[in-house]
Amino acid sequence: MAGLNPPLADLAADLTGRPAAARRPGGLRAAQRRRLNLFRYVAFTIFGLFFLLPLLAMVRFSLEGAKPGSWSVAAWTQIASYPGPPPLLSSIEITLELAVITSVVMLVLVVPTMIWIRLRARWFSKVMEFICLLPLTIPAIVLVVGLAPIYNRIERVNVSALMLFFAYVILALPYTYRALAAGLNAVDATTLSEAARSLGARWGTVMLRIIVPNMWQAILNALLLTVALVLGEFTVAYLLTYVTLQVNLFEISRNAENAGVLFSASAATLLFAFILLLILSYAGRRLRRGRP
Amino acid sequence: MEGLSRHYGSVVALDNLDLTVQPGELIALLGPSGCGKTTTLRLLAGLEDADTGHINVAGRDITRLPASKRDMGMVFQAYSLFPHMTVQENVAFGLRLRKISSAQRDRRALEMLELVELGSQAGRYPSQISGGQQQRVALARALAIEPQVLLLDEPLSALDAKVRAQLRDQIRRIQLEVGITTLFVTHDQEEALAIADRVGVMRAGRLEQLAPPTEVYSRPATSFVAEFVGLSNRLAGTVTGSAVTVRGHDLPLVDPLTPAGPVTAIVRPEAVTLASDNSGESGPMTGTVIASTFLGATSRVTVDLGDTTIMAQLPTSEATKLPAGSRVTLTIRPDPVLVSADSAVASEE
Amino acid sequence: MTTATATQAGAQPVRAGRRPPLAWIGTLPFLAYTGIFLLLPTGIVIWNAFKGTSGGWTLSNITALNTAPVRSAFKGSLELCVISSVIGAILGAILAYAVASGNPDGMIRRLYLAGSGVLAQFGGVTLAFAFLATIGPAGLLLHASWYSSFPWGIGLIYCYFQIPLMVLVFLPAIDGLKIQWREAAENLGGSTWHYWRYVGGPLLMPAFTGAALLLFANALSAFATIEAWENQINYVVPQSISGSLISEVGLANVHQGDALALGLIVVVVIVMTGYFLLQRRAARWQG
Numbered sequence: 065m066a067g068l069n070p071p072l073a074d075l076a077a078d079l080t081g082r083p084a085a086a087r088r089p090g091g092l093r094a095a096q097r098r099r100l101n102l103f104r105y106v107a108f109t110i111f112g113l114f115f116l117l118p119l120l121a122m123v124r125f126s127l128e129g130a131k132p133g134s135w136s137v138a139a140w141t142q143i144a145s146y147p148g149p150p151p152l153l154s155s156i157e158i159t160l161e162l163a164v165i166t167s168v169v170m171l172v173l174v175v176p177t178m179i180w181i182r183l184r185a186r187w188f189s190k191v192m193e194f195i196c197l198l199p200l201t202i203p204a205i206v207l208v209v210g211l212a213p214i215y216n217r218i219e220r221v222n223v224s225a226l227m228l229f230f231a232y233v234i235l236a237l238p239y240t241y242r243a244l245a246a247g248l249n250a251v252d253a254t255t256l257s258e259a260a261r262s263l264g265a266r267w268g269t270v271m272l273r274i275i276v277p278n279m280w281q282a283i284l285n286a287l288l289l290t291v292a293l294v295l296g297e298f299t300v301a302y303l304l305t306y307v308t309l310q311v312n313l314f315e316i317s318r319n320a321e322n323a324g325v326l327f328s329a330s331a332a333t334l335l336f337a338f339i340l341l342l343i344l345s346y347a348g349r350r351l352r353r354g355r356p
Numbered sequence: 357m358e359g360l361s362r363h364y365g366s367v368v369a370l371d372n373l374d375l376t377v378q379p380g381e382l383i384a385l386l387g388p389s390g391c392g393k394t395t396t397l398r399l400l401a402g403l404e405d406a407d408t409g410h411i412n413v414a415g416r417d418i419t420r421l422p423a424s425k426r427d428m429g430m431v432f433q434a435y436s437l438f439p440h441m442t443v444q445e446n447v448a449f450g451l452r453l454r455k456i457s458s459a460q461r462d463r464r465a466l467e468m469l470e471l472v473e474l475g476s477q478a479g480r481y482p483s484q485i486s487g488g489q490q491q492r493v494a495l496a497r498a499l500a501i502e503p504q505v506l507l508l509d510e511p512l513s514a515l516d517a518k519v520r521a522q523l524r525d526q527i528r529r530i531q532l533e534v535g536i537t538t539l540f541v542t543h544d545q546e547e548a549l550a551i552a553d554r555v556g557v558m559r560a561g562r563l564e565q566l567a568p569p570t571e572v573y574s575r576p577a578t579s580f581v582a583e584f585v586g587l588s589n590r591l592a593g594t595v596t597g598s599a600v601t602v603r604g605h606d607l608p609l610v611d612p613l614t615p616a617g618p619v620t621a622i623v624r625p626e627a628v629t630l631a632s633d634n635s636g637e638s639g640p641m642t643g644t645v646i647a648s649t650f651l652g653a654t655s656r657v658t659v660d661l662g663d664t665t666i667m668a669q670l671p672t673s674e675a676t677k678l679p680a681g682s683r684v685t686l687t688i689r690p691d692p693v694l695v696s697a698d699s700a701v702a703s704e705e
Numbered sequence: 706m707t708t709a710t711a712t713q714a715g716a717q718p719v720r721a722g723r724r725p726p727l728a729w730i731g732t733l734p735f736l737a738y739t740g741i742f743l744l745l746p747t748g749i750v751i752w753n754a755f756k757g758t759s760g761g762w763t764l765s766n767i768t769a770l771n772t773a774p775v776r777s778a779f780k781g782s783l784e785l786c787v788i789s790s791v792i793g794a795i796l797g798a799i800l801a802y803a804v805a806s807g808n809p810d811g812m813i814r815r816l817y818l819a820g821s822g823v824l825a826q827f828g829g830v831t832l833a834f835a836f837l838a839t840i841g842p843a844g845l846l847l848h849a850s851w852y853s854s855f856p857w858g859i860g861l862i863y864c865y866f867q868i869p870l871m872v873l874v875f876l877p878a879i880d881g882l883k884i885q886w887r888e889a890a891e892n893l894g895g896s897t898w899h900y901w902r903y904v905g906g907p908l909l910m911p912a913f914t915g916a917a918l919l920l921f922a923n924a925l926s927a928f929a930t931i932e933a934w935e936n937q938i939n940y941v942v943p944q945s946i947s948g949s950l951i952s953e954v955g956l957a958n959v960h961q962g963d964a965l966a967l968g969l970i971v972v973v974v975i976v977m978t979g980y981f982l983l984q985r986r987a988a989r990w991q992g
Contacts, residue, residue, distance in 0.1 A: 072927050078813075087897055092402075092405060092407045092420070093403070093404060094405055099857060100806060101895050103803065104806065104807060105801060106802045107799060107803040107939070108803060108813060108817075111796075111803075111868070112975055114865075115820065115869075116840055117846060118832075118835035118836050118839045118865065120840065121835065121838035121839040121844065121845045121846060122831075122834060122835040122837070122838045122839075124847065125838040125846055151486050163753075170826055173734060174735070174736060176731075177731065177732060177734065177735040177736075178790075180731035180732070181731070181732065184728045185728035185731060185732060186729060187727070188728075188732050190752035191734065192732075195735075195739050195744075197891075198747075199743065199973055200974055200977065201922075201970075201977045202743070202929070202970060203925070203926030203928075203943075203948050203969065204926065205926060205928045205943040205947065205969070205974060206747075206750060206926075206966040206969055207743070207746050207747070207965070208746075208944070208950070209744070209746075209750050209946060209950060209962055210745070210746025210747055210748070210749040210750040210965045210966075211746045213749060214741070214742070214745065214746060214749075230742050231742060233738070233742070234739065234742050234743045237739075237743075247846075285757070292823075295827070296827070296828065296829045296831070296832055298829045298927050298929035298932075298933075299926070299928045299943075302887075302929075302932075303947055304951050304953065305951075310829055310830050310831075310929070313830055313831070314830050314835075314933055316937070317830070317833075317834065317933060321837075322936075325879075326834050327834055327835075327838055328741060330834050330835065331832060334827065334831070337823065338823070340981065341819070341823065343894060347712065349790060399886075401892055402891075402892075403888050403891070403892070422891075422896050423888075423891040424892070424893075424894060424895055424896055424899075425894075428892065429893075430888070430889070430892040430894070432885045432888070432889065434885070435883045435885045435886070436885045436889045437889075438890075438904055438908075439989075439990040440907050440908055440990055449890075449893055449895075449903070450893035450894055452903075453893060453894045453895050453896060453899055453903075461920045471981055483989065483990075494889075497889075497892075497893070498892075501893060501894065557736070600761075687951070694966070
């Protein structure tokens with residue numbers, strides 16, 4: 065091979081160490097690392113501020129009294145008493161109930177289907193994935209146009225805003241599917257179900273008592289996502305002329321732009337979601353530890 | 357290039373290590389995980405900083421030089437090829453950085469690929485070739501820039517056993533052909549013994565022995581080396597004069613200056629021979645066969661001597677004549693053995 | 706016994722069906738539900754877009770879209786989406802890099818990931834209120850007159866959920882950059898600049914562009930925030946659609962809202978297809 069010159073050298077192999085030279089204050093790579101960390105902390109600070117400030121401003125606004133600079137919790141107490149129509153409290157109630165119903169329906173619909181597919185109809189999983197991701201491509205604003213005639217029919221039976229759950233389950237599908245799929249993947253459903261069935265369990269038992277308990281974390285996750293979605297959903301409710309929390313807040317803001325209750329209710333919603341998140345992660349840890 | 361001498365101290369990874377490599381030589385750094393061999397390599401490459409000490413290449417102190425300016429080619433354990441470039445583009449990458457003209461680049465890249473016998477795969481992507489082929493491409497890429505030193509960080513560890521053996525020999529062949537100074541890190545002692553000019557056995561950041569493979573194997577400098585490289589039997593013995601007496605055999609010592617007294621001797625299985633014993637008497641060198649492990653051409657036979665077990669390595673044809681339960685007599689060939697001062701005797705494994 | 710598809714890897718559909726008929730049943734509830742509430746509405750929208758007022762088939766709904774207000778809505782959507790997705794993508798990528806280059810198990814990473822998960826969903830009317838409180842006319846931070854300007858004021862607000870979404874989507878791609886590539890590039894003589902120019906950049910491009918497309922589709926579909934921000938003017942397409950649903954006047958044709966919705970679907974589908982294709986390409990290199 066031309067082009068490579070054999071080098072010269074001397075020989076020495078020394079097994080015993082020589083006295084260590086004085087410690088050098090870090091080399092090039094340490095310097096590089098320091099520069100990187102500087103960038104990181106600056107980035108985190110700037111972005112942190114960007115994300116925190118509006119939240120803080122919202123809270124601050126909600127605590128503002130009649131005169132600028134004074135404090136008052138009026139905005140917060142108003143949440144319970146703000147008149148409508150309809151009264152804020154009732155739309156909060158409706159929204160919470162809606163969250164519960166949507167979650168339940170979603171779980172009952174999706175979880176058994178996913179387990180069934182995993183165990184008995186693998187080929188369908190691609191179809192299910194596609195359907196569940198469709199709502200990402202068909203935005204709510206478009207969906208509601210097509211839902212309007214369907215809801216016309218529903219309203220002949222029941223005019224309550226709770227009927228929104230039909231649509232909300234669909235809206236939640238992409239997020240909950242992903243969370244549940246991740247959870248189901250972590251469970252070796254096939255092996256577990258075969259073991260259970262060989263011991264005599266029926267399909268229902270297998271699903272409920274074998275697989276679902278191993279998916280708790282993912283289920284809680286999906287629940288949180290659904291609740292967050294329902295709490296924050298506006299488009300479909302508004303355009304189908306139902307009144308939920310968000311719609312109510314919107315109407316209030318049209319009439320009284322700086323109404324304190326807007327900010328206190330928003331802050332409360334966010335706080336609520338955050339607390340749910342904490343409970344979820346706490347429960348998740350405990351469940352993990354609890355399992356032998 | 358003047359070879360390199362390096363000495364520094366870094367409490368965690370490397371403890372005041374000195375190592376000098378001859379030009380054109382292939383040194384294998386061998387040792388268990390965490391012994392510091394990879395750290396040594398990465399320090400040389402400039403991918404990590406040394407706390408103390410210097411690195412010299414060809415007489416030049418490169419300790420403060422950034423990795424991109426050191427003239428070394430490195431082959432990583434895995435994932436080293438750029439997935440979005442073809443094999444040829446990968447090999448030519450270093451040349452591209454050096455602003456070599458496109459025509460010359462292509463020519464050299466193809467040259468290198470021919471060297472590793474992958475010229476036909478030049479247009480493929482890394483995801484389309486096998487693990488062994490990927491490592492050959494990585495080798496070609498490292499050599500393409502004509503470095504002063506070639507560094508290989510456990511390049512065969514992620515490959516199948518069969519591929520490993522083939523590639524190992526190929527690497528050695530290419531290294532000799534090109535004549536490049538090479539540092540090869542591995543935890544597989546067979547690899548190290550097979551291809552190196554000298555083997556450096558490392559433990560806990562220190563170099564325990566640096567010597568040609570045969571010496572490391574038959575004249576280990578420390579008991580760690582003896583046990584890490586090849587299998588060994590640990591037998592109680594007594595040193596008198598310049599030999600050690602082990603179970604009735606007098607064996608010469610690796611280090612004739614060992615002080616007298618009780619020691620543990622390290623005896624290689626292939627130094628132990630077995631013969632069928634029908635005499636019915638027991639002695640220090642009679643025992644019962646416990647098990648026999650078939651290794652292909654040879655077999656390893658474990659014998660229970662009553663107070664300890666010993667391993668012998670025999671051609672399989674002989675081993676099959678000594679099934680489990682048979683009584684045997686052992687003889688130990690008088691190869692020089694290493695002894696360690698502690699007289700605790702534990703059976704091997 | 707029906708120990709059916711437990712052993713099937715799902716790679717190929719079962720053909721000469723002995724068992725499949727039974728397995729179908731399990732998917733029925735799901736199919737029925739999504740059929741009625743997802744596929745049917747979509748079908749209705751597409752169907753109605755081509756229906757005339759008297760019940761026949763027509764393209765007039767679509768051609769009638771070529772009016773000034775509709776054109777301005779599409780233009781507005783385009784402006785807002787481009788701004789919020791480009792800025793969101795770049796800033797989000799920077800933040801993602803900051804998170805990714807740190808301790809993989811560290812507090813900061815977990816914090817920012819959890820935060821991104823929450824904030825990417827935090828939109829809607831409450832977001833508008835939050836920004837109103839910050840930089841609105843009575844804002845606490847400053848009274849920015851450009852708060853109510855289109856598209857920059859609302860664009861900034863959109864970034865609030867675009868950036869976290871970008872972090873969520875793009876972070877895996879950055880994680881997928883193997884450290885060996887960086888070291889190999891250095892070893893072969895490349896500086897940091899060289900690495901990004903020849904290796905890191907090209908490798909991240911598909912994921913980056915894909916994520917930017919996702920952001921674009923996300924902004925395109927957003928309605929609540931901008932409606933709460935300013936609902937008197939139809940700046941963007943979703944607002945025009947809502948206008949056609951709520952008010953009786955405004956659009957000459959009853960089914961024009963459907964045509965608008967169809968237009969929106971088409972654009973979003975195109976963008977999302979691009980996203981999925983780029984994702985697949987990016988995933989190939991991370992194997």
